[in-house]
Amino acid sequence: MLPQELPVSPGEWPRSVGPLTLSLPDPAGIDAVLRWRNDPSVTQWLIQTRVDPESLKQEWLSSLTIPSQHVVIARLGDEVVASGSLWIVDGMGQVHGDPEAYSNREAGIDYLVDPRFRGRGFASLIAQTMLGLAFDELHLRRVAAGCFADNLASRRILEKSGMRLEQYGVRDSWHADHGWLDGCTYAMLAEEWASPQA
Numbered sequence: 393m394l395p396q397e398l399p400v401s402p403g404e405w406p407r408s409v410g411p412l413t414l415s416l417p418d419p420a421g422i423d424a425v426l427r428w429r430n431d432p433s434v435t436q437w438l439i440q441t442r443v444d445p446e447s448l449k450q451e452w453l454s455s456l457t458i459p460s461q462h463v464v465i466a467r468l469g470d471e472v473v474a475s476g477s478l479w480i481v482d483g484m485g486q487v488h489g490d491p492e493a494y495s496n497r498e499a500g501i502d503y504l505v506d507p508r509f510r511g512r513g514f515a516s517l518i519a520q521t522m523l524g525l526a527f528d529e530l531h532l533r534r535v536a537a538g539c540f541a542d543n544l545a546s547r548r549i550l551e552k553s554g555m556r557l558e559q560y561g562v563r564d565s566w567h568a569d570h571g572w573l574d575g576c577t578y579a580m581l582a583e584e585w586a587s588p589q590a
């Protein structure tokens with residue numbers, strides 16, 4: 393199947409979002425994220441818990457040249473306080489007909505905030521930015537985000553961003569410490585996205 397043409401790192405970076413400056417990943421920024429990325433309070437509700445620092449560095453720097461992978465690093469002044477990721481996937485369904493219809497048409501998003509900077513709306517700003525990137529700049533048709541149902545802060549961010557709770561899975565999500573837990577999927581379609589710039 394022919395992948396849809398996608399721009400690498402679309403738009404102008406860095407850009408200001410509220411008090412944050414969002415930029416594409418750079419070695420110093422990734423090193424700063426790694427200072428808190430493997431903190432238990434960060435990994436508690438993540439699917440990918442501890443990450444190998446070198447692997448994360450390679451993965452995020454590679455995203456600069458891989459059109460389906462997008463990572464942003466958020467700074468408050470000189471301090472790296474958060475990150476956001478967006479990864480493009482095929483839409484679910486039949487793999488027949490026009491590949492342009494379903495190939496590389498959707499994205500998943502997530503966000504991480506330095507525990508010292510939680511509760512200041514930074515993840516909400518990043519979620520909005522990733523939705524804008526997906527719909528306004530990459531022209532995707534759907535964005536989805538999954539989380540453990542007990543990750544109440546993340547659920548609130550997704551609800552506030554306007555995404556819809558589309559799936560609530562009863563004990564469908566494995567957690568290494570807590571066993572089978574409930575999981576949620578939130579999503580939004582392009583036509584439901586009301587861009588703040590619109």
Ligand SMILES: CC(C)(COP(=O)(O)OP(=O)(O)OC[C@H]1O[C@@H](n2cnc3c(N)ncnc32)[C@H](O)[C@@H]1OP(=O)(O)O)[C@@H](O)C(=O)NCCC(=O)NCCS
Pocket residue numbers: 433434435437438502503504505506509510511512513514515516517538539540543544545546548549552
């Ligand atoms: C989840 C996380 C991203 C939140 O970041 P944050 O910058 O504090 O989020 P925000 O300040 O933008 O918004 C959090 C919202 O959740 C609410 N919230 C926080 N804890 C809550 C709780 N225990 N129960 C209900 N709501 C809660 C806050 O009040 C806020 O909502 P409000 O703006 O309506 O008041 C951050 O804690 C984190 O990085 N966690 C570890 C990684 C993670 O779980 N990422 C998500 C993967 S799905």
